[in-house]
Structures are given as structure tokens and as C-alpha cells.
Amino acid sequence: MEKLLEEGSRQYLKGNLNKAIECFKKILESDPNHTRALFYLSIAYMDLSMFDKALEVLDKLIQIDSSHALAYKNRALVKYSLNMEKEAMSDYKKFVSLTSK
Numbered sequence: 001m002e003k004l005l006e007e008g009s010r011q012y013l014k015g016n017l018n019k020a021i022e023c024f025k026k027i028l029e030s031d032p033n034h035t036r037a038l039f040y041l042s043i044a045y046m047d048l049s050m051f052d053k054a055l056e057v058l059d060k061l062i063q064i065d066s067s068h069a070l071a072y073k074n075r076a077l078v079k080y081s082l083n084m085e086k087e088a089m090s091d092y093k094k095f096v097s098l099t100s101k
Contacts, residue, residue: 069098
């Protein structure tokens with residue numbers, strides 16, 4: 001799985017977002033709770049402006065790891081992009097509280 005994660009990251013950095021998404025999804029087929037694959041997948045979706053999919057992935061990630069600060073930050077950005085300002089602010093406050101400790 002580490003090789004797939006590295007390949008997905010490499011494809012992402014090259015700008016091959018769809019190939020990166022394929023790699024991250026393959027990891028999640030074997031391990032649906034792989035938090036790094038979920039996080040990277042959400043970023044690729046965000047970069048493609050696929051905010052509904054990014055939100056779905058980030059919701060799952062936060063359900064698995066409620067202390068994942070960057071997931072809250074990114075979910076705030078996604079919610080803001082979806083005109084969910086109040087919910088975005090709530091997530092951003094959670095991000096701040098997790099990083100202020």
C-alpha cells in the first residue's frame with residue numbers, strides 16, 4: 001500500500017489528478033479506513049473542484065479520526081465553496097482548537 005500511496009502522490013505532484021485518484025481509491029478498496037489515502041483523495045477532489053466528493057471523503061476521514069486537524073481545515077474550505085458558510089466556520093474553529101493545543 002505504501003507504494004500505491006507514493007505513486008498516487010507522485011501522480012498528484014505531476015498534475016495527473018485522475019491517476020492519483022485511481023491510486024488512492026485502490027488503497028481504499030483494500031483498507032477503507034486508510035486515513036492518508038482518504039486525505040490525499042480529498043485534496044485531489046478539491047483541486048478538481050469536485051467539492052461534493054471531497055466533502056464525502058472528508059466526512060468519512062473525520063468520522064475515523066476526529067483529531068485530524070487538516071481534515072477540518074479542508075472541510076471548512078470545501079463547505080465554504082459550497083456556500084455553507086456557517087458550517088465552514090464551525091469546522092474552521094475546530095481546526096484552530098486542534099492546532100492550538
